[in-house]
Amino acid sequence: MPDGDKKLSIPSETATPPDRVIGDLSKMLSGKKIIQEASEFVRAHIRRQPPVQRFFSFMPTMLTRVSPFHFKGRHKSATWPLVRLDSGDANSWGNMQVVGELLIIFDETILFCLLALMTRFESDAFETSQTDLAQIAGIDPTPKNAAKIWKSIQRLAGTRIDLQLFSGKGKKRKTLKELTGSILSFADKDQANGHVRIVVNPYFLEMYAESFVTNIDMEFRSRLKSDISKAFYRFYQGQYETQSEIEIMRLAQAVNLNIAQEMKQLKAKVRTGLKELQGKGYLETYEISRDNRVIVSKTKDAAVKFESQILGNSNIEYFID
Secondary structure (H helix, E strand, C coil), X not given: CCCCCCCCCCCCCCCCXXXXXXXXXXXXXXXXXXXXXXXXXXXXXXXXXXXXXXXXCHHHHHXXXXXXXXXXXXXXXXXXCEEEEECCCXXXXXXXXXXXXXXXXXXXXXXXXXXXXXXXXXXXXXXXXXHHHHHHHCCCCCHHHHHHHHHHHHHHHCCEEEEEEEECCHHHXXXXXXXXXXXXXXXXXXXXXXXXXXXXXXXXXXXXXHHHHCCCEHHHHHCCCCXXXXXXXXXXXXXXXXXXEEEHHHHXXXXXXCCCCCHHHHHHHHHHHHHHHHHCCCEEEEEECCCCEEEEEECHHHCCCHHHECCCCCCHHHHHC
């Protein structure tokens, strides 16, 4: 070949096409490994944000201070309502949506029970019974409650959490990454013996579980009778301060209380929840001021016992290795 001539590179018939290379690489990754890598991408993105945005990130805020769980309405409908709970665009670096059938406080209870069992069995896949679930939930193991538990598990399996990451602001804002996955991956029930097998979605565990449960004490929560008290307990466990003050409408929105009702009715419901928390020794004092602000002071014993937390002393990563 004369000097100066360029040697042409002719693809070999045995060369691997780019799309096949991508396919081969994906086979080398397990499902849990893919989720872990995506989770680390999200955490790295959060670490690059200003400290204020990191502290007030929507991941802990959305799932502890603003609840995807609602109060069961008195009206009865032939079909269970579908909802889309949007975190909004208050945080410029991300947006989250909870999509699926309406989740109620009872569903929150069942999810907490499942996560507690996951800790007990040290596995994200385990077998339990409807009787055991009823006992942990603090309800009677009746056939009617067994049916309610299964319906709740179905709703949790059908609830999708979408996450979208952004960079830049204004016209320069662009989407970096999108993630989606359900709370539960799978469940089945043996009609003969009432045994239930559960698989908690590794995506939910890796991305949201720790922030979601904060430091909920199942033993204490099971002693609460009112759904409003349970919702307030979860809300205030998401607060680091012993004393806090919040406008009553913001508190109502955070736990999905109806803000369209008269203020007199809303105050009565808020007092119902706070009164039980005080009676159970969680709150030292509470007050609703004349300008409609809710002021509470938690007791010194409000910090839960570590061994009775939902996730115990386990590390979430243990379950997704």
